[in-house]
Amino acid sequence: MKKLLLNTLLLSFVVLTSNAQRVLDNLDQDGSGALYRNNVLNKQLAQKIEGSEYLVNEFRFAEISGVSKQIMIRYDAVTDMIEVQNEKKEVFSLIKNEPYSTITIIESNEKIKLLNYKSDEGYMNGYLVELFSNKDISLFRRDKITLQKGKEAVNSYQTAVPARYVRVSDEYYLSIKNKTAIPMPKNKKELQTLFPTKKEDIALYFKNNSFSLKNEKSIIEMTKFISTF
Structure with missing residues (x-):
């Protein structure tokens, strides 16, 4: 019975992965530029960096507006990019354009939206997590990780400090009557x-x-x- 269940689960995963690969192929079959290869993502970093640029390291199945099938994605909180992985483990970046502006993680039902918003840094176009929304007001969270530079040891008495990814405090934004989202007071x-x-x-x-x-x-x-x- 356990063997049958395991085989069923494996078959389901293979089917989902195959569908995801077909979606990747279909996304750019007409040269629309929905996905683009990010060579940096497909190579190991030469520099050792502690921590992770991802809140969730694993790729997860998601629904993307404008795409008919589920595909494997994860969010890079350093570059503010949605990464898409195919069955060859190659990683692509999803272009920040319509209609690919709403990403829903299947297992958690978390919704990530590509929005124009105003931050302390100026006007931005990026991904925010939707926490609440109706026709009058919406609340979003910005997940952000920064790269903290390392320090080399100047002499034998000092200890080198490696570069590391550091999560910064969450930022919250309000959109009133579907207007540009602004920082939470x-x-x-x-x-x-x-x-x-x-x-x-x-x-x-x-x-x-x-x-x-x-x-x-x-x-x-x-x-x-x-x-x-």
Whole structure:
């Protein structure tokens, strides 16, 4: 029985992988440029870097808008790129264009959206994780990892510090009435100012509920409350 179950699972994986490969072939059969080969991704880094540029290292099956079949993807939080892997373990980057703007991870149902948004760095076009959305307001999270440079030992008394990938604090963004997403206010006062006609309602919410801009669950619940206005 166990052997039969294992064979069934293996067969299912082979079928899914084969379908994913056909999708990869179909994506660019007319030279549309949906995928492009990233040679850096297909080579081992010469420099030893600690940590990972991925929140999830494994490739996972996902649905991509504009693509009829599921394919294997993962998100690089350093380069802000969606990587696609074929059955030969070759890695390609998904171009940041319509219609490939919504990626849904099958196992977690997590939705990643390609959006224009305004950050402290200026106007950006990149991937944000959708945490809540309705017709009036949407909440997104930006996952980001940076490369921290290493330091060589100047002499025998010093220890070399290797380069490492470091995850930085999550950033949250609000999109109101489908407008360009903007940074989540940094404090309660700024949040009330963003919704001037509902200051009293928001103040009452703060009074009756525990709220922290450092807690994702708290931010989601606050956004849901605002969506009822």
